Amino acid sequence: MSGSAQDEAARSTEPSGGGQDGATREGTQSKLTVPDDAVLALLGSSDENLRLAEELLAADVHVRGNEITLSGGAQDVLFAEKVFTELIAIAKGGQQVGPDAVRRSVAMLATGGKQSPAEVLGLNIISRRGRTIRPKTLNQKLYVDAIDSHTVVFGIGPAGTGKTYLAMAKAVQALQAKQVSRIILTRPAVEAGERLGFLPGTLYDKIDPYLRPLYDALHDMIDPESIPRLTAAGTIEVAPLAYMRGRAQPVFTKVLTPWGFRPIGELEVGDLVVGSDGRPTPVLGVFPQGPKNIYRVSTQDGASTLCSEDHLWAVATRDDRRRGKPLRVLETKEMVGRLRAEHYHRYELPLLSKPVEFVPEPVPMDPYALGLLLGDGCLTGSTTPSFATADSELAEMLEAALPGVRVRSRGGPDYVLNRVTSPGDVITVENPVTAVLRQLALWGARSDTKFVPEAYLYNSASVRLAVLQGLLDSDGGPVTQSGRTCRIQYTTTSRGLREDVLFLVRSLGGVVYERTRPALGRTPGLAKGRDVHHRNDAHILEIRLPEGVEPFRLARKAAKYQSSGGGRPMRYIDRIEPAGTDEAVCIQVGAADSLYVTEDFLLTHNTLNDAFIILDEAQNTTPEQMKMFLTRLGFGSKIVVTGDVTQVDLPGGQKSGLRVVQEILGKVDDIHFSQLTSQDVVRHRLVGDIVDAYERWNVIQDDGQQDRGGKARKGRR
Numbered sequence: 001m002s003g004s005a006q007d008e009a010a011r012s013t014e015p016s017g018g019g020q021d022g023a024t025r026e027g028t029q030s031k032l033t034v035p036d037d038a039v040l041a042l043l044g045s046s047d048e049n050l051r052l053a054e055e056l057l058a059a060d061v062h063v064r065g066n067e068i069t070l071s072g073g074a075q076d077v078l079f080a081e082k083v084f085t086e087l088i089a090i091a092k093g094g095q096q097v098g099p100d101a102v103r104r105s106v107a108m109l110a111t112g113g114k115q116s117p118a119e120v121l122g123l124n125i126i127s128r129r130g131r132t133i134r135p136k137t138l139n140q141k142l143y144v145d146a147i148d149s150h151t152v153v154f155g156i157g158p159a160g161t162g163k164t165y166l167a168m169a170k171a172v173q174a175l176q177a178k179q180v181s182r183i184i185l186t187r188p189a190v191e192a193g194e195r196l197g198f199l200p201g202t203l204y205d206k207i208d209p210y211l212r213p214l215y216d217a218l219h220d221m222i223d224p225e226s227i228p229r230l231t232a233a234g235t236i237e238v239a240p241l242a243y244m245r246g247r248a249q250p251v252f253t254k255v256l257t258p259w260g261f262r263p264i265g266e267l268e269v270g271d272l273v274v275g276s277d278g279r280p281t282p283v284l285g286v287f288p289q290g291p292k293n294i295y296r297v298s299t300q301d302g303a304s305t306l307c308s309e310d311h312l313w314a315v316a317t318r319d320d321r322r323r324g325k326p327l328r329v330l331e332t333k334e335m336v337g338r339l340r341a342e343h344y345h346r347y348e349l350p351l352l353s354k355p356v357e358f359v360p361e362p363v364p365m366d367p368y369a370l371g372l373l374l375g376d377g378c379l380t381g382s383t384t385p386s387f388a389t390a391d392s393e394l395a396e397m398l399e400a401a402l403p404g405v406r407v408r409s410r411g412g413p414d415y416v417l418n419r420v421t422s423p424g425d426v427i428t429v430e431n432p433v434t435a436v437l438r439q440l441a442l443w444g445a446r447s448d449t450k451f452v453p454e455a456y457l458y459n460s461a462s463v464r465l466a467v468l469q470g471l472l473d474s475d476g477g478p479v480t481q482s483g484r485t486c487r488i489q490y491t492t493t494s495r496g497l498r499e500d501v502l503f504l505v506r507s508l509g510g511v512v513y514e515r516t517r518p519a520l521g522r523t524p525g526l527a528k529g530r531d532v533h534h535r536n537d538a539h540i541l542e543i544r545l546p547e548g549v550e551p552f553r554l555a556r557k558a559a560k561y562q563s564s565g566g567g568r569p570m571r572y573i574d575r576i577e578p579a580g581t582d583e584a585v586c587i588q589v590g591a592a593d594s595l596y597v598t599e600d601f602l603l604t605h606n607t608l609n610d611a612f613i614i615l616d617e618a619q620n621t622t623p624e625q626m627k628m629f630l631t632r633l634g635f636g637s638k639i640v641v642t643g644d645v646t647q648v649d650l651p652g653g654q655k656s657g658l659r660v661v662q663e664i665l666g667k668v669d670d671i672h673f674s675q676l677t678s679q680d681v682v683r684h685r686l687v688g689d690i691v692d693a694y695e696r697w698n699v700i701q702d703d704g705q706q707d708r709g710g711k712a713r714k715g716r717r
Contacts, residue, residue, distance in 0.1 A: 157676025303600030345572035371470015451496030485567030618643035626657030
């Protein structure tokens, strides 16, 4: 009994005598005073609440003015007093007290539980246009409380118990309170065997009958005019379960692992991929999708990858960054046609927060020395390895990085790399630089055929940065403009080096803009007064590196770069274009932000973060579908699964995923199973009676089968 109700209702209890058929018995009498503003609500229209209370209670009930007199046996009067005290508390709270509230209050108190009916029936979830959604039974209240306190909740019970409706109300409440950023509603379309093609109309016409109950509940809780806008923005998504898992990429799309790129279609659960922090993260789920409509998503710096139209991307808008908001998650199709706001790109993608951590391995030559030789070294094989630079500092650093080698000046910018010899050494011993270049397949390379060996590309961040510093110290440099941060420019005639520098910069968390200057038509250069015509196109790369990644070791270049600062590398979605249809696969990764690295070091997203997800009619999922659905849970999200295990419609006698999951997850922390019964039916009172009748019939049928089985076994004996 609620304390507030007791304070409001003044009561007196005293023994009284009475006679019936000439017999006298001891009785108890109690009087309750009802606050004036609660009398009408308590008694109900035409005293219907009072008449129902008289039917349900063993004590006699008499009302005069605002005073209720209860008389009868001591226990009967005490129980009736509890009932009316709770009903007064409900009425005092401004709620409508109807016959249903009377009936449910009596039922709750009859169980002897500690929960107050006033607390249960007075819990407001959401209100709209004067209508408030509340739990109406104790089990419903416990179900709603479980949704608040657990990440995954299963609501299991017969039809009409409010499983889906209350879950929907909690989802809308969470969205309005900004506890989640989106609501996702789904249910299996098993009535058509998930083969909807024979039905008439568009895809949405075909699936609409199976989703209609979700739409109806949504319309009760949200202004109908705002639902199309929220749906278009991706804030609310309603889809069949088969379409829920479609966040996918074509099976041949490359995903980065600690050992290099692999096709996503080859990945298995337990494999490692690279997350946004550059560290390995495990693959938790792999879900083949079949043929999907594919789009190419391209960024302003020339990077691109392929994905399905409902693939997820973590993005930030200019306003998001200015206000310090977290990344928002959008589907590919939600961004089509909305990529620009006035004159600037709308959606910025995150970049690696730290350089990628590939598996370290030893290398045969210092990586900085290799970068210098790839930039300004002569590796043609026709002469002793040589190096050309106007910076004596570079020659000194090259010699310091090559043990056993002397970098000897031949005058001007020309240096030769000689083996350091001692008296008595055999002259025919191979130059150590030549030996390593042969080992790396670089001996004989010319300016347009040089490349960075894979042993250096797929190595630790320190090795990759050292190679890049050598290349930039020799063939790159800082470019400053008044009032702007410093950018880095690198030029090469080698297509291989162009691709490798792109790889190095992106793997360190930077971005690269590239352009090509054709050799044809370019003004010749001069060498000793003679024209030297260009034989190869020049590839010019404009580089932005993240703060803390120093691009230069050469003192004069480093000083110029540091004086202006390198700015912040940024990557925006520039184009989204149809790319046909392909077999696709969806993966889930274990990273906290659900991001993984795909082609061109793009960070993409594939789990449902900050979402309230409801799976309705879950008894019609297979165990595999249930696992797929539950493993899509992202950070900051909540899942509610509802269903009735007595109404499985799966074809071919398949097992219900809702039945199996109770055995598998029943003891897992933060997962709760709420059981609702016929006593929790909130539709017509007859529905509960129908459910009970069917349960009794099922018990009789089961007992009959057991008896027949026993007789058959006895007969065989």
